[in-house]
Amino acid sequence: MIDSTDSSGARGADRKGEADLEEARLRQQAIGVKLRHMFDEVVNEPVPDEFLEILKRADAKAALDGPA
DSSP, X not given: OOOOOOTHXXXXXXXHXXXXXXXXXXXXXXXXXXXXXXXXXXXXXXXXXXXXXXXXXXXXXXXXXXXX
């Protein structure tokens, strides 16, 4: 019996799968770069004076209350 199945279709599907996987990797990499950029911007923002004052008051209260 002669096998008439064409394996080129399977190879084409493999290539498409590889291309899809590579595209997904590139998309994830781009998202990661953007997230790191956004995180760096937030980390480098100054702390508002009002927030620093709240932290100072909390530290002073904790020092007066003693160890937990």
